[in-house]
Amino acid sequence: MKTSYLFIIFICIPATLRTNDNLPNCKDALRDCLRTEVVWTRCYEDRIAICIPMTRMAIPNFYRWSVNSSNQAEESTNSGHRVHIPAHALQRSKRNDSISTDYVQITMAVLNSSLFKLSPVQGSRSGEVLGQSVLAVRVGDHSVSDLDQPVRIAFRNTNVTERGTCVFWKDSENKNGEGDWSSEGCITTLIHGEFVCSCNHLSFFAVLVNSNLSVDPVNAANLGYISYIGSSFSVVFTTVTLVMYTCLRKGHSEQSISIHVQLTGALLFLHLSYLLSEWWVWHEADGAEGHVCLAFGLILHWALLSTFTWLAIEGFHLYMLLVRVFNIYVRKYLLKLSLVGWGIPTATVMACRFSGVYGIHSFYMTGANNGSSTDICWISSATDSPGVVVSYITVSGYLGLVFLFNTAILSVVVVKLWGQRGKGRMWKDWATVLGLSCVLGVPWGLAFCTYGPLSLPGLYLFSIFNCFQGVFLFLWFLALSRKGRPEHSSVKDSSSQKMMETNFN
Structure with a gap:
């Protein structure tokens, strides 16, 4: 009987390893998505929701934690971002989960703005991105949009300017990885030297500064x-x-x-x-x-x-x-x-x-x-x-x-x-x-x-x-x-x- 149990254990261990190998590595998620032929932003949003950290060391500019979906969540990054997610958004993210649990996983990543390619069309928002950083926020395994209570993202005002617009990345219709910055669904406020973006959805967020003229x-x-x-x-x-x-x-x-x-x-x-x-x-x-x-x-x-x-x-x-x-x-x-x-x-x-x-x-x-x-x-x-x-x-x-x-x-x-x-x-x-x-x-x-x-x-x-x-x-x-x-x-x-x-x- 002991031999049987030992045999079952040796069979299950390789199977478990193979299952983990099939899941993406959080450290390589961005590199792998940039190499694919599909739109890398959509690929990256899906990968960071299910990826597994293969190392005990912290991954630079990558953050993940679990919170109770009945409570609100707030977290900061080393790059000067603060994210406040209301309980309504947490509950929306786990609406269709097959596994019943009170906890939901939140993932954030800070990316360089040079990764985002603007579409060469008139009206593209190609202003300077504040701090050259873009914050990706993902809650659970499902996309979250049309929230009654907005998500608030605070960006440290590194340029010490009063002109800024909160935007999110909107992919173009084609599949060449190009897109545009859009401020739809986001409200910009300047509080104590920080740009606070109140948005009714989750995506890749940034603040455009310097190219905005306060002219009607x-x-x-x-x-x-x-x-x-x-x-x-x-x-x-x-x-x-x-x-x-x-x-x-x-x-x-x-x-x-x-x-x-x-x-x-x-x-x-x-x-x-x-x-x-x-x-x-x-x-x-x-x-x-x-x-x-x-x-x-x-x-x-x-x-x-x-x-x-x-x-x-x-x-x-x-x-x-x-x-x-x-x-x-x-x-x-x-x-x-x-x-x-x-x-x-x-x-x-x-x-x-x-x-x-x-x-x-x-x-x-x-x-x-x-x-x-x-x-x-x-x-x-x-x-x-x-x-x-x-x-x-x-x-x-x-x-x-x-x-x-x-x-x-x-x-x-x-x-x-x-x-x-x-x-x-x-x-x-x-x-x-x-x-x-x-x-x-x-x-x-x-x-x-x-x-x-x-x-x-x-x-x-x-x-x-x-x-x-x-x-x-x-x-x-x-x-x-x-x-x-x-x-x-x-x-x-x-x-x-x-x-x-x-x-x-």
């Missing part, structure tokens, strides 16, 4: 009209300026005029590439993520950097005229400035091109239907792209340096004008300061006023002044082209006034 659809449409109209006017007037310079130039022209014209050319490229980029995305919504959009993004980035560089050159040239008045001769001065003005942007965009940062960039506006979006061919906003770092360095950082330098030069001009102030010249001085502010690109500093309580007025002022900058430069060019009559002044001020008039020309 009406103001967003108004800003769009201002941008299109202003850029169109700038294209026309910058073209007229270049034609006038080419036709009216007689012999050797002033260095300042030549620098103004090159800045005008950079602005022409900027506004033209912006309009073409918008047009391409609008007409090619289904295939905008191609080589053409990449090229438009590169050209737009190059034109913007060229504009910033020539604004800095305008400030440098004015510094040479104001400070080094008697020692401003530089051999091949314009040639060297041209190499800097066009060479630095070209080298920068070529380096960025090999980094693969260009593509579709989406901006989101709050409003009805959980927000809307607008796309442009620019530095890509995809989570697996280094575009965020490139944008901060080459756009925000570069603009900040140019703005500080040119503002300092403009302050020196204002001080000198105040010292040269005479009767009847006040309005001319203010006109000179306003013209130089446009030439030096001071209104570009309004970009740093588009956050916080002044975001909406800052956006309007930024759009008006910078979209119509080509028109302002045309008026400045006309003012410089006219030969004004010399003003009579005292002997004491004649030399300094002559110097100032020469400098501003």
